[in-house]
Amino acid sequence: MAAAMELRCWGADWGLPSVHTDSLVVLAYSRFSGAKLTVSHIDWTWKTLTGGLPELLCGDSIVQEPTQILSFMRKQRFNADYELTARQGADTMAYIALLEEKLRPALLHTFWVDTENYTSLTRPWFASRSPFPLNFIVPSRLAGMALSRILLTKGEAPLHRISEIEGKIYSDAKECLNLLSYRLGTANHFFGNSPTSLDAFVFGFVAPLHRASLPSSHLQSHLKQLENLTHFCDNILEVYFSSDHPCPLPLPPPAVQESMDANLQKLTQLVNKESNLIEKMDDNLRSSPQHKPHRLDPKPSLSSANSSTPA
Amino acid sequence: MSLAAEAFVSQMAAAEPWPENATLYQPLKGEEDQILLSDSASSLAVQTYLRMCGLPVQVVCRPNAEYMSPSGKIPFIHVGNQVVSELGPIVQFSKAKGHSLSDGLDDVQRAEMKAYMELVNNMLLTAELFIQWCDEATVSQITRHRYGTPYSWPLNLILAYQKQWEVRRKMNAVGWGGKTVDQVYEDVSQCCQALSQRLGTQPYFFKIPTELDALVFGHLFTILTTQLTNTELLERVRSYSNLLSFCRRIEQTYFESKDS
Numbered sequence: 001m002a003a004a005m006e007l008r009c010w011g012a013d014w015g016l017p018s019v020h021t022d023s024l025v026v027l028a029y030s031r032f033s034g035a036k037l038t039v040s041h042i043d044w045t046w047k048t049l050t051g052g053l054p055e056l057l058c059g060d061s062i063v064q065e066p067t068q069i070l071s072f073m074r075k076q077r078f079n080a081d082y083e084l085t086a087r088q089g090a091d092t093m094a095y096i097a098l099l100e101e102k103l104r105p106a107l108l109h110t111f112w113v114d115t116e117n118y119t120s121l122t123r124p125w126f127a128s129r130s131p132f133p134l135n136f137i138v139p140s141r142l143a144g145m146a147l148s149r150i151l152l153t154k155g156e157a158p159l160h161r162i163s164e165i166e167g168k169i170y171s172d173a174k175e176c177l178n179l180l181s182y183r184l185g186t187a188n189h190f191f192g193n194s195p196t197s198l199d200a201f202v203f204g205f206v207a208p209l210h211r212a213s214l215p216s217s218h219l220q221s222h223l224k225q226l227e228n229l230t231h232f233c234d235n236i237l238e239v240y241f242s243s244d245h246p247c248p249l250p251l252p253p254p255a256v257q258e259s260m261d262a263n264l265q266k267l268t269q270l271v272n273k274e275s276n277l278i279e280k281m282d283d284n285l286r287s288s289p290q291h292k293p294h295r296l297d298p299k300p301s302l303s304s305a306n307s308s309t310p311a
Numbered sequence: 312m313s314l315a316a317e318a319f320v321s322q323m324a325a326a327e328p329w330p331e332n333a334t335l336y337q338p339l340k341g342e343e344d345q346i347l348l349s350d351s352a353s354s355l356a357v358q359t360y361l362r363m364c365g366l367p368v369q370v371v372c373r374p375n376a377e378y379m380s381p382s383g384k385i386p387f388i389h390v391g392n393q394v395v396s397e398l399g400p401i402v403q404f405s406k407a408k409g410h411s412l413s414d415g416l417d418d419v420q421r422a423e424m425k426a427y428m429e430l431v432n433n434m435l436l437t438a439e440l441f442i443q444w445c446d447e448a449t450v451s452q453i454t455r456h457r458y459g460t461p462y463s464w465p466l467n468l469i470l471a472y473q474k475q476w477e478v479r480r481k482m483n484a485v486g487w488g489g490k491t492v493d494q495v496y497e498d499v500s501q502c503c504q505a506l507s508q509r510l511g512t513q514p515y516f517f518k519i520p521t522e523l524d525a526l527v528f529g530h531l532f533t534i535l536t537t538q539l540t541n542t543e544l545l546e547r548v549r550s551y552s553n554l555l556s557f558c559r560r561i562e563q564t565y566f567e568s569k570d571s
Contacts, residue, residue, distance in 0.1 A: 087508050087511070089508070090506070090509045091423065091426070093502070094423065094427045094429070094509075097426065098425060098429040100429075100433060101429045102429065148484055149484045149485070153485060179422035182419055182421075183419055183422045
């Protein structure tokens with residue numbers, strides 16, 4: 001057998017084995033493929049200063065980045081993807097690219113840039129897990145890295161301002177969640193009956209958003225409406241991680257009228273999109289004092305959706 | 312553009328049909344070659360998409376096209392009194408005017424299409440930018456000269472260095488800063504392999520040509536027909552024969568028959 005593998009990652013909280021997206025991806029994949037990892041949380045050590053988490057140590061080699069760690073594990077013959085056809089493997093790559101491009105900026109924004117979430121949840125959590133004096137440095141450094149990543153990839157030069165692209169990244173993220181929900185349908189996993197690397201990636205991205213107690217997040221409330229994704233996360237936690245956590249979640253009763261639920265789901269997604277659009281238009285109009293009042297009343301189609309949205 | 316402005320523009324766009332004098336702007340191509348690989352690929356993708364929809368557009372070359380664009384990215388189209396840049400917003404814009412290629416797809420297929428488009432953007436486009444701006448050989452021999460062609464010294468050097476610095480920052484932010492050129496070629500191979508496996512023996516990625524076909528054609532055709540310092544990238548793409556015949560097919564259907 002291969003040499004013992006050790007994974008360094010951020011610690012556990014909120015009912016998850018780790019709060020960090022990339023670490024969760026690797027942990028989930030290791031459970032799916034049956035690899036035995038010794039997990040060492042780096043909380044309370046000086047290792048929190050070095051970036052590049054999660055890290056896999058095997059013998060002499062150190063591997064970083066989830067995709068590289070996963071391919072390293074595949075070479076060690078821990079492969080959760082061997083049953084996939086070539087086309088499904090191609091689909092996996094495509095969906096992972098979709099997650100990285102559309103969902104990651106919004107997640108970074110929700111946890112690290114949005115002031116309310118950052119000050120009340122993320123910063124205290126990371127600060128409390130770092131030794132003095134790193135608890136002053138580490139959270140703000142991670143927040144700075146998150147902001148620069150969002151601005152450089154999504155910002156429109158030359159005006160690198162976060163407020164202009166907030167609306168866009170959140171609408172992209174909601175669309176991405178909707179697309180994942182359509183693709184998952186009513187199945188338990190994305191391909192067949194056993195989990196694969198795509199399941200690991202989706203779990204890693206979606207689970208912190210699902211479980212963290214964020215004070216203000218419309219992305220989280222959008223996720224809560226996509227029941228198949230939340231069941232997906234809960235299912236994986238229940239089946240693969242329940243031995244670590246003594247309080248398993250009760251499985252929700254099976255959906256009886258599935259087609260009606262699917263239609264209701266689509267309707268709520270549409271209404272949510274429309275109401276979000278109206279909110280943003282409203283905010284924009286209110287914040288621009290010198291706007292000439294010509295042709296600014298919303299079109300009839302939007303206003304009828306407004307009246308049908310439950311307040 | 313902000314979300315509300317986009318919604319407003321699309322409402323206004325729906326009111327007018329596609330005019331005859333729509334123009335697409337890109338950097339100089341032909342006599343004074345200013346356009347780079349990545350910009351040429353994006354521009355060709357948009358042109359292909361518009362041809363697939365049957366929408367007439369004139370291609371105009373301007374040296375400052377990048378600065379005219381509302382988002383700083385090439386290409387952009389000027390239709391009526393609106394300016395829209397990049398393939399994604401252009402697809403939405405033409406959809407608002409009633410021309411869409413992907414209406415026949417169901418939700419799962421549309422999810423797949425978007426995922427593959429992101430794959431191309433994430434891997435192929437980033438790899439093209441990396442090779443152009445972060446590989447020393449290519450930068451010094453090709454890119455710097457081309458980028459500053461329409462300007463005189465020292466402006467051409469200053470602009471080239473500025474753009475290089477910007478692209479390097481972006482590469483570091485997405486984690487490609489530490490990669491070597493060989494790793495990037497490997498990534499391109501994997502991306503082409505995924506596309507090739509998805510395409511299989513079908514003529515298009517889905518039953519009808521969609522914006523995904525336009526995007527893939529734009530990038531692959533440009534890679535196949537552009538000369539770089541070495542032919543490594545070309546060889547890697549060429550090793551997938553179904554992608555080659557896909558490019559040839561689209562070229563014959565949409566470009567050769569229309570040219571007189």
